[in-house]
Amino acid sequence: MHTAFFFAIAVIVFSRLLFQWGEKELTWQRALLKSFVESLLLLPLYNDYFYGLALGILAFNTVAFGADQLGENKYLYRFLIFMAYVVGFAFLMGEKQFFGNFHGYVSQVIEYARPKNLMVQYAQKIGWHKLSVLLAGSLVVVNEVNQLIRYILSKLKVEPQIEMENGRHIIIGQQKDLMELRRGRVIGIIERLLIFFFTLSGNIATIGFILAAKGFTRFKELENKNFAEYVLIGTLLSASLALLVAVAVKAVIG
Template sequence: MQTLKKGMSAEMIYKLLLMGHLVGDFYVQSDKMAAKKKKDKRVLRKHCIYYMLSLLFLCSVVITKEEVLPFVLLVFGMGVIHEIIDSAKIRIENKTKHRHDIFLLLVDQCLHIAILFGGCFLLGLKGGEYANLFGKRLDFSFISRETSVLLGILICAEPASLLVKMVLNKLSEETERLHREASNLIIAEYNPQTGSVIGILEREIIFILGIIGQFGTIGFVLAAKSLARYKQLEDQQFAEKYIVGTLLSSFLAIICAVIIKNYFFS
């Protein structure tokens, strides 16, 4: 039983580190800050401080007294490395004129997560047997699944939304100039912010349905979304972007649900 709890605590700290990374890199950082940090190093440093605070806040509930110093070193080191990686990414984006933004985003995220997990492993951080939250001791066996679901929800919201948006922007770069006049009405009627919210809700619903094993119900969600855009689907450019966006969005949510359910549920 002791070994099982130790294993759960070690798994929990990796989940919380990933959640801290997602919160710090996608939720605490606004679109305005993401744009400004590319031109102002002070804004980039501010983002890195927020990133470190996110890691500290989310992981402090499982860190033991003996692990406080190694954990603080990990967080500080990740803040410094985060700034270095983001600075390099910004320079490469400027040199390549944003032609490889999607690839750079994926590499950027893989590097952050790999270094974060690698540092945690090398420092031997495993956490305690219980989570200490608001003066209460929570056994990991009771909150492991809930933490996994919350992790999936975080992934399906802002990170997935950014990826889908970047893919659609990349696809429309060439066709936008050719169809701008014909698509003026569609573009004027379409609110990108509303579309982003709809996409997030769509992914979250699909993710939850996937977690509970109701994959057949996903078709009704997609059908309802298509009905709302029925008239706009007559425009070829909009229809192509809509299909790609919907399929990619659904794919990300389903993959996330399958991975969380099969590999993270304890």
């Protein structure tokens, strides 16, 4: 797949991370701003199809705004919208490319900056294609995998619930423990990024130490059966999907 495809995916996922992080819902104002930011960041790819791509981005964000009003199912629709982006960009930037490559003017600017900018020199040393693939893969691990995990946890009804003490009895309420979900999201992101990069570097054995360390830090909390199910299912999903993305990235970059 062309470098432009992975660059576009990285831009879209970065924007979704910025505007739709966690429980943050997409209002119509944010949807418009998100469309503008994505169009601006994708300017290097615009040749003769500026208006078509910009209108397509606006249409996707209109659908995303509607999907975010659907309660628990919003996480599924967020993931499906991401997959629609993947299919759409694969069509536009596959072998029969409409865009060809980065815009000529952008290429000239990069070439001009190369002797003077260490970051550009380092990027060219790694290779723009490899860098785009790694960036897209790491952002997918951070955000898109989290959307899928949240949906699965909600459908399995293993999300942590707020516990209230009533005399000597502990009553588990019907309200989700948002603080624990936020904590779990951050831990999951760190865990997936470590698994992602350790897999790419071939240090598979290190993944066991990561999972063991996570279990050790939450050992006391695992006495609660409901919480233990949440941690176990979430960890297995998180680690498996991070491994899957890492294997796919490794196959692309060789």
